[in-house]
Amino acid sequence: MVTMAEVFEVIVVSMRDAFLAVTVFVAAMIFLFSWLQYITAGKFVDIIRSNTRWQPVIGALMGITPGCGGAIVMMPMYARGYVTYGTVIATLIATLGDAAFVLIGAAVTDSAFIAPVLAVHFISFIIGISWGYLVDGMKITPRNPLGKYGPTFENNNPPRNLPENKNEDAKEILDDLGREDESGWGYFLLHQGYTVWWIVTALGLIFAVLLLVWSAQDADFTLEIDYNPFTLNGIITWIGLIGTSLSVILYVSQKNWISDDTEASIGDKLYSMRETMIHSASETAFVTFWVMSAYLIFEFSMLFSGMTEADIARYGDGFTAVILASFIGLIPGCGPQIIAITAYTKDLISFPALAANAISQDGDALFPLLVRHRAASIWATVHTTIPALIVGFSLMAFGVTF
Incomplete structure (x- = not known):
């Protein structure tokens, strides 16, 4: 019989660990990559427009950067006719969206994840480039989903490729991303409360690093639950609880339930360092x-079913897991993908399933493409799922695992 005390402990531990084991490291990485996008976005736009032959490669580079910002920037460029459909596919295949931060965070805290993190990014990058060139070579487009070997469908909103657009600079393209509506309590809460969130996160990062050091020095070191704020365990527990609570408040205030990055938020980040910090938060x-949701799902599943992680992991291996992971990738937004990636960090799904999900998922980039070019967004999910299944099954056949 499960007691309320056990349920409460699962919630507290999940909140604490989500913040100290994932959030603080993710925050540092998101800020770093957001800053890099802030100072280089215009250059990337200019480079990709002037190097048509290398567009799938550059698109994959934009996609492979952690987060959804690089991939989202590519979507209005396709709508304007500046990049090929193969470039879009290369970008979407290469991107792991915000789920990449979960993987990288796991590698920071556990060196055993370094190899699979590098491997899945390398595989996504190479497959993205290869599939992008294949799509362009076969003349595959939303209007010709099977290329020159299939039927041609009517396209009511083809990508623009007008002569007068040739002189547009990167700023005009980035302007097409839009800006956020400055009204509403969500905007106010985020823009006024992000400083407090960053202070708590900075403290959490310090203690998270110390926890890694203490664990390395003492193999028997364990972090206990303690609600006394005047003890070390108590301080760490409360930082984790407060940090996660603030994160949930910011999450709810934005009302972006399964996707976080929007064209407007990316547009704001690329024009202001302050907005970069705000939207990084x-x-x-x-x-x-x-991540906390994933922790709660896994922990409650074991608590109420009596199963162990080893029992659950038995269902995360095999062809079914690869197919399921690929189909989860069909769901727009980063939320479901974060749960899938978190399952790998807890050894609940296999590496082939991880790779299949990484290739299939499109992160938040599918939403701006859906708005601008519905046919392209629909066919893109199909054209990225096919290589996901092929790669996942191939990795299984050759016994590739980490």
Whole structure:
């Protein structure tokens, strides 16, 4: 019989661990990559427009950067006719969205994840480039989903490729991303409360690093639950609880339930360093919510079913897991993908399933494509799922695992 004390402990531990084991490291990485996007976005736009032959490669590079920002920037460029459909596919295959931060965070805290993190990014990058060139080579487009070997469908909103657009600079393209609506309590809460969130996160990062050091020095070291704020365990527990609570508040205030990055938020980040910090907080809060949700799902599943992680892991191997992971990738947004990736970090699904999900998922980039080009967004999910299944099954056949 499960007691309320056990349920409460699962919630507390999940909140604490989600913040100290994932959030604080994710926050640092999101801020770093957001800053890099802030200072280089215009250059990437200019480079990709002037190097048509290398567009799938550059698109894959934009996609492979952790987060959804690089991939989202590519979507209005396709709508304007500046990049090929193969470039879009290369970008979407390469991106792991915000789920990448979960993997990288796991590698920071456990060196055993370094190899699979590098491997899945390398595989996604190479498959993205290869499939992108294949799509362009076969003349595959939303209007010709089977390329030159299949039927041609009517396209009511083809990508623009007008002569007068040739002189547009990167700023005009980034302007197409839009800006956020500055009204509403969600906007106010995020823009006024992000400083408090960053202070708590900075403290959490310090203690998270110390926990890694203490664990390395003492193999028997364990972090106990303690609600006394005047003890070390108590301080760490409360930082974790407060940090996760603030993250949930920011997450709810934005009302972006399964996706965090929007064209407007990316547009704001690319024009303001302050907005970069603000939306880095929002993006990290989004990741925190879904990681905590994954923790709660796994822990409650074991608590109420009596199963162990080893029991659950038996269902995460085999062809069924690869197919399921690929189909989860069909769901737009980063939320469901974070749960899938978290399952791998807890040894609940196999590496082939991880790779299949990484290739199939499109992160938040599918939403702006859906708005601008519905046919492209629909066919893109199909054209990214096919290589996901092929790669997943191939990795299984050759026994590749980490």
